[in-house]
Amino acid sequence: MAAPVLFHHPSSLEHDPGPHPEQPARIVAIERALEAREWLGFDVRSSPPAARAQLEAVHPARLINGIQELCASGGGAIDGDTVVSPGSWEAALHAAGGACAVVDALVGMPGAVDAPRLGVSVHRPPGHHAEARRSMGFCLFNNVAVAARHALASSDVKRVLILDWDVHHGNGTQDVFWQDDDVLFCSIHQWPLYPGTGAADEVGAGAGRGYTVNLPVPPGSGDAVFCSLVEHVVVPLARSYDPGLILISAGFDAHRDDPLADGEVSDAGYGTMAASVRAVADALGVPVGVVLEGGYDLGALARGMVATLEVLAADGPVAAPLLDVHPLSEKYRARHAALLG
Structure with missing residues (x-):
């Protein structure tokens, strides 16, 4: 089997928001x-810029043009x-393009026996707060949404599961897929x-009713909560939904060291969540992309990413x-029983 792939690009260093957490x-x-x-x-590769058509599958031309003009x-x-x-324009193009390149590497050649089963896009700016018609929350384009739409349009993949474990809700991803049933969006925040x-x-809503799964947790939630929600709610949903591709919106700000929230997830907690994803992906025979x-917190961010990818x-x-079932998992399993089947 081919080595896992990692996409990055030096333009990520040229997006300069001034004094800023991101x-x-x-x-x-x-x-x-x-x-x-x-x-x-990992096979480390340089990412391409996103094509205009890839961006316009999620965002209207007015938003794309506005970002380009403001940067220029x-x-x-x-x-x-x-x-x-x-420098933000090139950075944003490559952040979305890197996510699409992960998709192409994983599922771009149907039936390929040597395709990697794992890809990761290490770029900034992030994307999950960017709604279809609005950039916000440090995010310009919604990279994971662009990647999911690209997978559905350019490969044999019929359904995509997006797991967002960033401590902040992925409002943009929810907005993009609110009425879609070909993307199951699960957010722990x-x-x-x-x-x-x-x-x-x-x-x-509409055809998408039930395919947005929000799993809010209280401040102070750590490994016991996050890991149980992945293993006992998201994994059964994945088995029922049977996606052709799993994408992780991988934020590491639920870590106990992060300054912008009140999570208590440890380095090991990210590895445990990753183990749940890897195990169900193997069972379903589908690849995993990480965005x-x-x-x-720079140390927590780096350690969390290493723990996840390892x-x-x-x-x-x-x-x-092997995890105890947290009471929140029981609550949310009951709420989403229809989708679980």
């Missing part, structure tokens, strides 16, 4: 940690949290917290973790 040093910290581990055996004019603030510089969306009763989202890229089978 800083170029995030990429440097991750890459130094991976380099110290010989990149965990010297940059400025989109909102109080979201700032661009002249602190509640209440920015951006104020992601209540458990937000479940989608970087948040994480603002498990996902492990040789041989990975056993599902």
Whole structure:
């Protein structure tokens, strides 16, 4: 089997929002940690920029043009949290393009016997807060949504599961797929917290009703909560949904060291969540793509990413973790019983 692939690009360092938690040093910290581990055996590649058609499958031309023009004019603030510089345009193109390149590597050649089973896009700016018609929350384009739409449009994949374990709700991803049943969006996030969306009763509409699965957790939630929700709620949903591709919106700001939230997840907790994903992906025979989202303590971010990728890229089978069922998992399993079948 082919080595797992990792896409990155130097343009990620040129997106300069000024004094800001979402800083170029995030990429440097991750890459130094991976380099110290010989990149965990990943085939490291340079990402392409996203094609216009890939972006327009999620975002209208007006938003795309507006970002390009603001960057070309010297940059400025989109909102109080979201700032661009002249280098942000290329960074955003490659952040979305890297996520699409992961999809192409994993499922772009149907029936390929030597396709990798794991890919990761290590880029900034992040994307999961970007709604179809609005950039916000440090995010310009919704990278994971662009990747999911690309998979559905360009491969044999008929259904995509997106697991978002960033501590902030992925309001943008929810917005994009609110009425779709070909993407199952599962988000574990602190509640209440920015951006104020992601209540458990937000479940989608129309054909997409039931395919948005919000799993809000209280401040102070750590491994016992997050890991149980992945193993005891998301994994059964994955088995029932039977996706052709699993994408992780991998934020590391639920870590106990992160300054922007109140999570208590440990380094090992990320490895445990990754083990649940790897085990169900192996059982379903589908690949996993990882797209970087948040994480603002540099050490916790780097260690969390290494812990995640080390498990996902492990040789041989990975056993599902043996975990106690948390009461929140029982509650949410009952809420989503119809989708579980």
